[in-house]
Amino acid sequence: MGTMGMTSTRMPPHDCGECPIRHRAVCARCEVDELEKLDEIKYYRNFQAGQTVIWSGDRMDFVGSVVSGIATLAQTMEDGRRQMVGLLLPSDFVGRPGRQAAAYDVVATSDLVMCCFRKKPFEDLLSHTPAVSQRLLEMTLDELDAAREWMLVLGRKTAREKIASLLSIIGRRSAALNMIGGSSSMVFELPLTREAMADYLGLTLETVSRQMSALKREGIIQLEGKRRVTVPDFEGLLAEAGDDSDGGMLV
Amino acid sequence: MGTMGMTSTRMPPHDCGECPIRHRAVCARCEVDELEKLDEIKYYRNFQAGQTVIWSGDRMDFVGSVVSGIATLAQTMEDGRRQMVGLLLPSDFVGRPGRQAAAYDVVATSDLVMCCFRKKPFEDLLSHTPAVSQRLLEMTLDELDAAREWMLVLGRKTAREKIASLLSIIGRRSAALNMIGGSSSMVFELPLTREAMADYLGLTLETVSRQMSALKREGIIQLEGKRRVTVPDFEGLLAEAGDDSDGGMLV
DNA sequence: TCTCATTCTTGATCTGGGTCAAGGTTGCCG
DNA sequence: CGGCAACCTTGACCCAGATCAAGAATGAGA
Secondary structure, eight states: OTTTTOOOOBOOOOOGGGOTTTTTSTTTTOOHHHHHHHHHHEEEEEEOTTOEEEOTTSBOOEEEEEEESOEEEEEEOTTSOEEEEEEEOTTOEESOTTOSBOSSEEEESSOEEEEEEEHHHHHHHHHHOHHHHHHHHHHHHHHHHHHHHHHHHHHHOOHHHHHHHHHHHHHHHHHHHHTOOSOSOEEEEOOSOHHHHHHHHTOOHHHHHHHHHHHHHTTSOEEETTTEEEESOHHHHHHHHTOOTTTTOOO | OTTTTOOOOBOOOOOGGGOTTTTTSTTTTOOHHHHHHHHHTEEEEEEOTTOEEEOTTSBOOEEEEEEESOEEEEEEOTTSOEEEEEEEOTTOEESOTTOSBOSSEEEESSOEEEEEEEHHHHHHHHHHOHHHHHHHHHHHHHHHHHHHHHHHHHHHOOHHHHHHHHHHHHHHHHHHHHTOOSOSOEEEEOOSOHHHHHHHHTSOHHHHHHHHHHHHHTTSOEEETTTEEEESOHHHHHHHHTOOTTTTOOO
8 A cells, every 4th residue: 555645646638539438338329419418527536556546434525437447335333344335347337327436445456547537517417417327327227236136145145155256257257358258168367465455255364365265275266366267168167156157148 | 825826906096296105216216207108018016925926937017116015025035935025015116127037036935016117118118308317226236235244144144143133124225214313222013924034045044033032032023922022132133133333324 | 910922132063164374376467 | 686565375262143943922714
């Protein structure tokens, strides 16, 4: 956390037309004229890995989208117990229209670029721009589903199943992002420390480490270094996660 | 589950103007003309306590609001482990526009009345009626916050804290519903069996029973029968829940 | 009033994962 | 290249909550 106090730097605004999250973010359904209105109230912010975007309880005068990088959403109890409640990947939305203060700590896990909208103007725009409010509804419903799946993981799965569940989720997402189809083998970079995994899964970091070692020992996963994961048989990993074989796909 | 297979009965439609959830449900922001459009696609359904409204995976051709009674939203693993992921009280919305199949089991915990909308017409209406889609967005954001608070409970709290958290949530909701202010003492009816509480909290029913007994023994709560709960000191209960004293109120 | 089926309570014992502790890796910076 | 700071692994032990088991309370129906 050595450089934590550093202020975020501004970037020169860039064009929505070539934005990497143009078709997945809250602006996905917008026409050109609507994009222009968003463009007027937007600005970019950069955060370094480890930097806190906002603390729970702080006044929040913007909402926005993750453009690149990864951030976590977490709650902390007074005695220090932490629970991650969201993993923010590119195109995910941060902040709640209509709310003054941040409800969670948002921390950049990697270097992070955010496309921020000034909150008040965004709220006004929301109520006049169905393309935005409907897309936001859709994204919020997806997040609610993810949160509920996660509740099953937290409430009812064993440590081993929790780890396997997390690896499948990250594996699936990174496969979708990188558009790798085909082979049942899969390689991805774990964007989380053991401690962050523990905070995600309601475990201690020691238990995470032990279970990772066990899965490795049994050939369910392979590790290069601590972060690069190979899954030789994705179905096998899903079985360890206790999920039904179809992976819970819903439309 | 003896009467489970029984079909639900239809009720004579009643007027939205005198609907008890008129000002809190998905229709809360509607003008008279919008209510009329909703009225055209709505119908009421009754369910008995214990009856299943819909099974996860079943085709769902309606969405709707709980008018009266209580229902639970739960996920089940193949081996039978269950996790409740939502508690549906009057005015809460059931179903997801744009989705074919139910993602969760919905079970009536008490006798239940639902105001249902045929799904396809409701989806069409959604995209032309900002009053509805914006209210639905707001309600979904609230549910997402509730789910995330619950994730902290599931992931990081002890059995005793979990029970105290559940009692505070139900107590607070029923106080809000009954508009009882003032005194720090509070009485309410527990709408859940010990098993349902266990499924809510990721515990076994034995642990729930033991912790209820412990809280009673220590005077944190009083019980009349198994279901009627008196909380002599709500602050004390919150302290047992491990929450900060302000109760996490957010705007 | 007397079943019988739920639902709940309590006790005894077991165990998965937490806690405490001691190193091992890795990679950055001087 | 060497030292330090993160980060990770592994071992030993312990305890909160699960599991297994036995009954007690409650209440609907005959």
